[in-house]
Amino acid sequence: MSDDARSATAPGRNSGGAAGAARAPALELRAIDKRFGAVQANRAISFSVAAGSIHGLIGENGAGKSTLMNIIYGFHRADSGEILVHGRKVDITSPQAAIAAGIGMVHQHFMLVENFTVLENVVLGVEGGALLAGGLTAARRELEKLARDYGLAVPLDSMISELSVGLQQRVEILKALYRGAEILILDEPTAVLAPQEADQLFKMLGRLREQGKAVILGTHKLREIMAITDRVTVMRQGAVVAEVMTKETSPRGLAEKMVGRAVLMQVDKCPATPGAALLSVTDLEVRDRLGVPRVKGVSFELRAGEIVGVAGVAGNGQSELLEALAGIRAPSRGEIRLGGRELVREQLDARARRALGLAHVPEDRLRLGVVASFSAEANAMLGYHDRPRYGRGLFLDGVASFAGCEAKMKEFDVRPAQPALRISAFSGGNQQKLVLAREIDADPTVLLVGQPTRGVDIGAIEFIHRRLIALRDAGKALLVVSVELDEILGLADRILVMNGGEIMGELARAEATEEKIGLMMAGVRGEGGA
Amino acid sequence: MSAPGTLPRWAELGLLPVINLVAALLISGVVIMLLGESPVAAFKLMAAGSVGTQEGIGYTLYYATNFIFTGLAVAVAYHAGLFNIGAEGQAYIGGLGTALVCLWLGAWPFWAVLPLAVLAGAGFGAVWAFIPAYLQAKRGSHIVITTIMFNFIAASLMTYLLVNVLIKPGQQSPESREFSVNAWMPSATDVLARVGVGFAATPLNLAFGFALGAAVLVWLLVWRTRWGYALRVAGENPAAAVFAGIAPPRVIIGAMLLSGALAGGLGLNELMGSQHRILMDFPSGAGFVGIAVALMGRNHPAGIIVAAVLFGALYQGGSQLSFDMPKINRDMVVVIQGLVILLCGAMENVFKAPLAKLWHGCLARDPKPTGGTPAPR
Numbered sequence: 001m002s003d004d005a006r007s008a009t010a011p012g013r014n015s016g017g018a019a020g021a022a023r024a025p026a027l028e029l030r031a032i033d034k035r036f037g038a039v040q041a042n043r044a045i046s047f048s049v050a051a052g053s054i055h056g057l058i059g060e061n062g063a064g065k066s067t068l069m070n071i072i073y074g075f076h077r078a079d080s081g082e083i084l085v086h087g088r089k090v091d092i093t094s095p096q097a098a099i100a101a102g103i104g105m106v107h108q109h110f111m112l113v114e115n116f117t118v119l120e121n122v123v124l125g126v127e128g129g130a131l132l133a134g135g136l137t138a139a140r141r142e143l144e145k146l147a148r149d150y151g152l153a154v155p156l157d158s159m160i161s162e163l164s165v166g167l168q169q170r171v172e173i174l175k176a177l178y179r180g181a182e183i184l185i186l187d188e189p190t191a192v193l194a195p196q197e198a199d200q201l202f203k204m205l206g207r208l209r210e211q212g213k214a215v216i217l218g219t220h221k222l223r224e225i226m227a228i229t230d231r232v233t234v235m236r237q238g239a240v241v242a243e244v245m246t247k248e249t250s251p252r253g254l255a256e257k258m259v260g261r262a263v264l265m266q267v268d269k270c271p272a273t274p275g276a277a278l279l280s281v282t283d284l285e286v287r288d289r290l291g292v293p294r295v296k297g298v299s300f301e302l303r304a305g306e307i308v309g310v311a312g313v314a315g316n317g318q319s320e321l322l323e324a325l326a327g328i329r330a331p332s333r334g335e336i337r338l339g340g341r342e343l344v345r346e347q348l349d350a351r352a353r354r355a356l357g358l359a360h361v362p363e364d365r366l367r368l369g370v371v372a373s374f375s376a377e378a379n380a381m382l383g384y385h386d387r388p389r390y391g392r393g394l395f396l397d398g399v400a401s402f403a404g405c406e407a408k409m410k411e412f413d414v415r416p417a418q419p420a421l422r423i424s425a426f427s428g429g430n431q432q433k434l435v436l437a438r439e440i441d442a443d444p445t446v447l448l449v450g451q452p453t454r455g456v457d458i459g460a461i462e463f464i465h466r467r468l469i470a471l472r473d474a475g476k477a478l479l480v481v482s483v484e485l486d487e488i489l490g491l492a493d494r495i496l497v498m499n500g501g502e503i504m505g506e507l508a509r510a511e512a513t514e515e516k517i518g519l520m521m522a523g524v525r526g527e528g529g530a
Numbered sequence: 531m532s533a534p535g536t537l538p539r540w541a542e543l544g545l546l547p548v549i550n551l552v553a554a555l556l557i558s559g560v561v562i563m564l565l566g567e568s569p570v571a572a573f574k575l576m577a578a579g580s581v582g583t584q585e586g587i588g589y590t591l592y593y594a595t596n597f598i599f600t601g602l603a604v605a606v607a608y609h610a611g612l613f614n615i616g617a618e619g620q621a622y623i624g625g626l627g628t629a630l631v632c633l634w635l636g637a638w639p640f641w642a643v644l645p646l647a648v649l650a651g652a653g654f655g656a657v658w659a660f661i662p663a664y665l666q667a668k669r670g671s672h673i674v675i676t677t678i679m680f681n682f683i684a685a686s687l688m689t690y691l692l693v694n695v696l697i698k699p700g701q702q703s704p705e706s707r708e709f710s711v712n713a714w715m716p717s718a719t720d721v722l723a724r725v726g727v728g729f730a731a732t733p734l735n736l737a738f739g740f741a742l743g744a745a746v747l748v749w750l751l752v753w754r755t756r757w758g759y760a761l762r763v764a765g766e767n768p769a770a771a772v773f774a775g776i777a778p779p780r781v782i783i784g785a786m787l788l789s790g791a792l793a794g795g796l797g798l799n800e801l802m803g804s805q806h807r808i809l810m811d812f813p814s815g816a817g818f819v820g821i822a823v824a825l826m827g828r829n830h831p832a833g834i835i836v837a838a839v840l841f842g843a844l845y846q847g848g849s850q851l852s853f854d855m856p857k858i859n860r861d862m863v864v865v866i867q868g869l870v871i872l873l874c875g876a877m878e879n880v881f882k883a884p885l886a887k888l889w890h891g892c893l894a895r896d897p898k899p900t901g902g903t904p905a906p907r
């Protein structure tokens with residue numbers, strides 16, 4: 001379907017504007033420049049997005065995608081350049097101005113009030129009058145209509161905290177549409193979603209396209225770009241390096257444009273030679289705060305020189321399992337043995353476990369893995385600040401922590417390599433690389449990794465996979481939890497599949513197929529299931 | 531970060547507080563005008579009274595000493611993510627410790643009394659902070675509520691002790707007998723005279739040096755030690771602290787012990803240095819001013835010293851004002867102080883957005899890069 005055909009089928013949109021402007025693109029960027037100190041985050045970016053189309057935005061970590069999207073949404077000010085909406089120049093000085101211009105954004109980290117209902121969240125800021133009740137009834141009608149039109153059903157009276165991540169994201173989209181967004185920006189929307197949720201999101205985006213909205217989608221997943229976008233802009237080091245029609249390109253071609261070299265989509269590795277068991281888990285049960293069991297009597301072993309992958313739809317107990325192993329969450333039953341100690345009975349905390357050679361790359365980087373307001377340097381020793389290398393006696397050694405951070409940045413190609421910069425000023429992928437560098441640098445015997453490449457670009461994925469495999473080959477034991485099946489299949493020597501807090505079965509890599517894993521993920525018990 | 535509403539660091543730390551202060555003084559000026567006095571004359575009087583003479587300076591720094599102690603107390607707790615409203619009570623009880631040493635061991639030489647008095651003041655203050663800290667760490671009772679309650683308990687306890695136990699026999703007002711001269715903190719006049727410098731007789735005393743020392747100590751502890759690192763991690767992101775193997779309850783208790791100990795330093799200045807006895811309600815609100823001082827000083831020891839001196843000057847200049855301008859009484863001075871607290875502390879960010887707009891509007895276009903924002907380490 002061509003763009004023309006699409007805008008023709010779009011019902012009654014773009015009523016305002018002069019006759020000449022009716023055919024203007026929904027959004028046009030002209031020569032956008034943005035600098036952060038020494039970093040040129042955006043350099044002469046120009047492209048346009050037609051109404052009724054989905055425009056992909058890809059590029060390496062730190063290429064400037066988020067910066068650009070934040071400029072369009074008024075979070076950042078461009079140093080120079082112009083933004084045109086439906087052919088008219090607009091001055092977007094703040095998110096409010098962006099909303100007024102018909103631009104909405106769904107952030108990777110949702111901006112919702114947890115203990116408000118969906119309805120209250122949607123009307124927040126646009127209540128329409130001092131008395132809530134009237135506004136709420138009107139809003140409810142409006143939202144029900146939106147939900148019907150776009151297939152965005154959400155329980156309006158549920159508390160946000162009760163909703164799954166996928167539903168929360170839907171609320172964000174509803175919020176944008178309710179405020180009259182004609183242009184919707186999504187920054188890595190699927191990074192936090194399970195595959196099924198991602199599919200639903202894409203159906204929704206397809207619906208929005210049919211209704212004549214313009215969508216900008218920033219992502220690292222080429223599969224998504226190929227599946228849903230009409231055009232793609234590829235960025236590298238702040239500049240546009242290519243703009244192509246999606247159907248005229250291939251994942252491999254895009255990857256090369258992004259990274260500037262050929263990328264291995266799959267890292268080669270030799271077969272594992274597992275040694276002694278380093279970590280063994282027996283009958284582990286973990287309950288959440290309400291006392292509901294999330295991990296139900298799980299047992300397995302991690303051996304030296306192997307990578308065990310944990311597959312499963314997000315929310316089936318993998319996170320709780322990881323946190324219990326790492327010492328962040330106390331299990332209600334069971335044993336964890338590591339280095340001749342029993343961690344549960346001895347109540348060893350994360351620090352004591354680190355001392356025994358256990359390192360952990362958490363799934364939720366921003367909540368657990370870093371302190372957002374600290375510098376990269378301070379974050380690069382989180383969890384290890386009491387090690388001799390970072391100081392003498394009671395005191396910290398600023399020279400050592402700076403040098404340590406610099407070395408990690410160099411080794412893992414964290415950009416920009418500035419230890420003094422606040423960690424929140426780094427792009428998501430670069431934060432992840434620094435966290436990985438920190439945990440690998442500690443030379444653990446057992447490494448737990450949650451979503452190793454969430455938010456990481458494909459070039460860096462290749463690099464991270466190589467590092468993890470090198471660690472395995474050095475005789476370490478790795479447990480990798482990922483919702484990306486490709487990643488599990490690419491990395492793991494042995495695969496555990498979780499469903500409803502239980503291990504449905506275990507597969508050697510050689511016998512694992514997507515179908516077998518898929519069945520187990522859906523709750524069909526395989527052989528070897530506990 | 532350069533999102534709208536952010537400023538370069540120097541402007542944020544230097545320019546913004548000055549603008550806030552000027553705004554507070556402008557509003558105060560209007561109030562003074564409404565009272566029928568000349569604002570210019572009033573501010574001249576205040577300035578002259580607080581920093582224009584040796585006496586003024588002495589009093590200003592004497593008040594500042596109290597505010598440094600309590601400001602540091604609030605700041606240390608703040609970095610651990612705790613809002614300690616209880617510096618007032620901790621200072622009160624801490625002073626009791628100092629006074630007991632001075633009353634009981636007054637016959638000992640000064641060099642023997644001093645360390646014990648310091649330890650007792652810090653220890654008593656720390657104990658008073660420990661109970662709310664324990665309740666927060668182990669029972670989840672909100673520290674704001676418990677420290678407020680402990681201010682009241684401290685006041686009642688001290689009233690009882692002063693009226694029934696510590697009162698000088700045969701006296702009407704609830705205060706102890708005078709400490710023996712051995713237990714007096716050397717005054718600034720005496721100390722300076724030793725090095726051949728003359729200085730007017732004021733209550734300023736050696737405790738000011740202790741306050742400055744405490745500021746350096748806090749800076750070292752919070753920003754240069756492993757313990758301080760753990761404290762700041764737990765304060766900024768408790769979940770990340772658990773991830774790192776830092777136990778937030780231990781941090782809470784440790785931070786509050788230090789906080790209470792710092793507040794307990796107030797007795798060194800007020801009791802050993804100035805009153806030479808213990809009397810009812812001697813902290814007289816310094817614990818609460820400490821909150822404003824910490825806010826205005828951005829919870830950094832250097833900022834706290836500057837803010838404490840400013841508030842000291844307001845106190846001293848204010849009393850001078852009520853002295854010389856009969857239409858402006860003590861209460862009016864409190865109003866001016868309140869305005870400063872309001873604008874510099876509570877509403878410190880009102881001018882931030884407009885200033886940032888101005889900055890991004892015309893200044894940020896300059897071609898030379900401004901450099902990335904350095905973050906706290």
Ligand SMILES: Nc1ncnc2c1ncn2[C@@H]1O[C@H](COP(=O)(O)OP(=O)(O)OP(=O)(O)O)[C@@H](O)[C@H]1O
Pocket residue numbers: 036037039040041059060061062063064065066067068415416424425426427428429430455457531532902903
């Ligand atoms: N607030 C900031 N202060 C300083 N530098 C920043 C700031 N925000 C972004 N940067 C820098 O600008 C560059 C672009 O970052 P941006 O977040 O736009 O990248 P990205 O393409 O979204 O990367 P990722 O795929 O990892 O999310 C990076 O080098 C980043 O470190």
Ligand SMILES: [Mg+2]
Pocket residue numbers: 065066067187427428
């Ligand atoms: Mg990004």
